[in-house]
Amino acid sequence: CGINAEYGNEEMEAFSSASAAVVMTTDQVPEVSGSGARDSACDLPKSVLDYYINIEKVLEREEFDNDTERGLLEEKLLEQIKCDGITRILYHWDCSRVVERLLANCSSSALLEVGALILPHIVEVACHNFASHVLELFIMKLVREIYTNETSELVTLAEQVFRKLCLDVSELISNPHGSYTLRIALQVLGGIRVEVDKRKRKRWDIGQNIFYETSNTHSTLKRILHKFTKRLVKMDVGSLLWSEQGAPLLSVLLTLLHRTNNKSLPNLKSVISSSFDKKVTEYKGFDEFGPLPAVLLDNKASFVVQSYIKICSKEELEDLYSQQYKTIIVPLSLHPVANYTVQTLLEHIPSRNMAQEMCSKIVPIFEDLMAESITGVIISVTKCCHHHGLTSDFNILKVLQDVFHIPDDQLHLFFRCVMSLTTHDVLLEKLESYKKPTQSGKPRRDRFEATLAGSLLLQGLFQLGLVGGLEEGLCGLSEDHIHYLSTNPQSSHAIQAFLSSLTIPVTLKHRFIKTAVFVVDKLVTTPSGSRIVEAMWQAADSQIKTSIAQILISKEQAIRDNTYGSIVWRNCNLKAFKQGVSTWEESERKKKKNVESFESIINDKSTDEKENIVDHTLDHSTENNEIEVKSDAVNPVVSKKAKKKKRSINEESIDSTKKLKKSKKNKEVKESKKKKNKGGGSD
Numbered sequence: 295c296g297i298n299a300e301y302g303n304e305e306m307e308a309f310s311s312a313s314a315a316v317v318m319t320t321d322q323v324p325e326v327s328g329s330g331a332r333d334s335a336c337d338l339p340k341s342v343l344d345y346y347i348n349i350e351k352v353l354e355r356e357e358f359d360n361d362t363e364r365g366l367l368e369e370k371l372l373e374q375i376k377c378d379g380i381t382r383i384l385y386h387w388d389c390s391r392v393v394e395r396l397l398a399n400c401s402s403s404a405l406l407e408v409g410a411l412i413l414p415h416i417v418e419v420a421c422h423n424f425a426s427h428v429l430e431l432f433i434m435k436l437v438r439e440i441y442t443n444e445t446s447e448l449v450t451l452a453e454q455v456f457r458k459l460c461l462d463v464s465e466l467i468s469n470p471h472g473s474y475t476l477r478i479a480l481q482v483l484g485g486i487r488v489e490v491d492k493r494k495r496k497r498w499d500i501g502q503n504i505f506y507e508t509s510n511t512h513s514t515l516k517r518i519l520h521k522f523t524k525r526l527v528k529m530d531v532g533s534l535l536w537s538e539q540g541a542p543l544l545s546v547l548l549t550l551l552h553r554t555n556n557k558s559l560p561n562l563k564s565v566i567s568s569s570f571d572k573k574v575t576e577y578k579g580f581d582e583f584g585p586l587p588a589v590l591l592d593n594k595a596s597f598v599v600q601s602y603i604k605i606c607s608k609e610e611l612e613d614l615y616s617q618q619y620k621t622i623i624v625p626l627s628l629h630p631v632a633n634y635t636v637q638t639l640l641e642h643i644p645s646r647n648m649a650q651e652m653c654s655k656i657v658p659i660f661e662d663l664m665a666e667s668i669t670g671v672i673i674s675v676t677k678c679c680h681h682h683g684l685t686s687d688f689n690i691l692k693v694l695q696d697v698f699h700i701p702d703d704q705l706h707l708f709f710r711c712v713m714s715l716t717t718h719d720v721l722l723e724k725l726e727s728y729k730k731p732t733q734s735g736k737p738r739r740d741r742f743e744a745t746l747a748g749s750l751l752l753q754g755l756f757q758l759g760l761v762g763g764l765e766e767g768l769c770g771l772s773e774d775h776i777h778y779l780s781t782n783p784q785s786s787h788a789i790q791a792f793l794s795s796l797t798i799p800v801t802l803k804h805r806f807i808k809t810a811v812f813v814v815d816k817l818v819t820t821p822s823g824s825r826i827v828e829a830m831w832q833a834a835d836s837q838i839k840t841s842i843a844q845i846l847i848s849k850e851q852a853i854r855d856n857t858y859g860s861i862v863w864r865n866c867n868l869k870a871f872k873q874g875v876s877t878w879e880e881s882e883r884k885k886k887k888n889v890e891s892f893e894s895i896i897n898d899k900s901t902d903e904k905e906n907i908v909d910h911t912l913d914h915s916t917e918n919n920e921i922e923v924k925s926d927a928v929n930p931v932v933s934k935k936a937k938k939k940k941r942s943i944n945e946e947s948i949d950s951t952k953k954l955k956k957s958k959k960n961k962e963v964k965e966s967k968k969k970k971n972k973g974g975g976s977d
Contacts (some may be wrong), residue, residue, distance in 0.1 A: 297417070365401060380420070386424065404446070408432060413451075417423075421471050426475050429475055433475075437482045440512055452518070453514065456479065459522075463476065463525055465532070469539070480522060481550075526547055531565045532565060542594060547600070572588045574588045587618060588630075591629060591632055603638045624655060627671050633670065634965075636656075637671055640652060657675065691762040699719060704718060705766050706708060707721060708766070709752075712752055713749065714742075724954065728741070742850075744778075790825055793826070804833075804838065811841050811845065813832075818853055819852065846863070868968075
């Protein structure tokens, strides 16, 4: 396997291929289990650590000719782990990563062996800082393996693993790592998608989701999930609501019970709704509104309330709004924690009247929300108005213009005011100060300030296609300002949202790009700027693309040597442009044609499906056709006969009329021939 390491120990052997892996004996270092294992995790000899580090490099490279070589390496590595002790390996930072690499692409047999090693220490492993990551991956791999390659051994192992976790639920909830492992287990059992962070994805060599969402849960897993939820519901849910580890777990439990239509869901909902009775009177001078529900002001409990709002029915949402939110919607919108529940409620409003009532109370306090940098509520109000058709009742851009005190003849400063979250008067004072020279006599630089809250607000507006008065200020930016906004990690997302929005006119994007073209060579080598260049390329026409390509090719070496520049070079197909404009135009034309043909295929497929549905409803006698259509929907792998194009009733009727016409013609030809024979060839 290409490992060259000198272990410096007579008991160890260096190996050069996967078929001859080393098995080390560590009689001097006995296996440690229990609570003391965490403290003695660093007692592993340096030679053992070097061995596992080298193994990790081999697994990371994946340089195996076939599955047999990898299987041999897995076998020898598992023997070494047994010899060293699974707890000693998992409790070490570097060694635990080797087990993660092994599990990421291991066989079913290796998965069973690792499970047998972890099972006796599963609760301790779940509560450990490093070992818990291994257990999370193991649980996800185990359940996914059951769905793909189900065997009795895998099902038995899953029952044993989840039974042990279920018995020690109270200990797991009290530990931050254990509670997170428990949440992963619940999500996997319920068929909910598990999102993995970037660091683990890179380490595990997987995509964003190792376990995909599924509605057809396995029967055994359903039974285990029922026991799990039954045990959790019996606990003191009221205390979990206010716990740092219990609140996220309770949120997942709510989603699961709603998904599976569990009988315990109404009881859990009643516990959460009763928590609104606890009130708090201290809040930022809003005494006229009276006491506020403590559950909405708490950082942990409000997270559960958001999940509760998402699963409520239309009647429950209306009752929740009228009883809890209606009279105190203003202070809740201005609270740094409670405003998130207001945003969730705005996104899930069931009726237009309720949306109009909520928006009429929140829109007048936009200026206060801006002062507190709570732009999420403003974006949620904008989306709510767009969804319920209230844009004519609440002109959000006009309201924002009044909030920033911008007169109609100064709209070119509107975009700048929103991005920097400063009023028109304050911005004018800053611009006047920039005109004054410095002490050395040099002119001051016009600095464009960007804030995260302003960028988020602009992103929300651009995604909905709301440009209006922002157009003049955005398209009139100077080259320096475009360079600053495109390379700034905060403001670049707003520019990218503008260029990639499907509702903003293309002509407006071209106005911006024609100025940004002159700084494209400076943007392409930066992390944020390279994304802007790609977004510009996607929105540009062929003439603008030619200008961008010429500028980038003039600095080819610097761009291709840069990490971000090389990505843009590849994605924009600049290699073809360098070979010749005609070649590049031909490749771009082919790309466009492929995209259009792909879109037409999708549209044709959707229309064919609609026609098939109509045909099947009209003709109830074609039961065989219905069975074929259903089997195609269930099983994507179809036979050659099933791949043949199904003909609709209209096509069959057209074919039948053609056959009738053809048969009539043949009859007429035959009759004319008979007449000719009788009449001696005369007409």
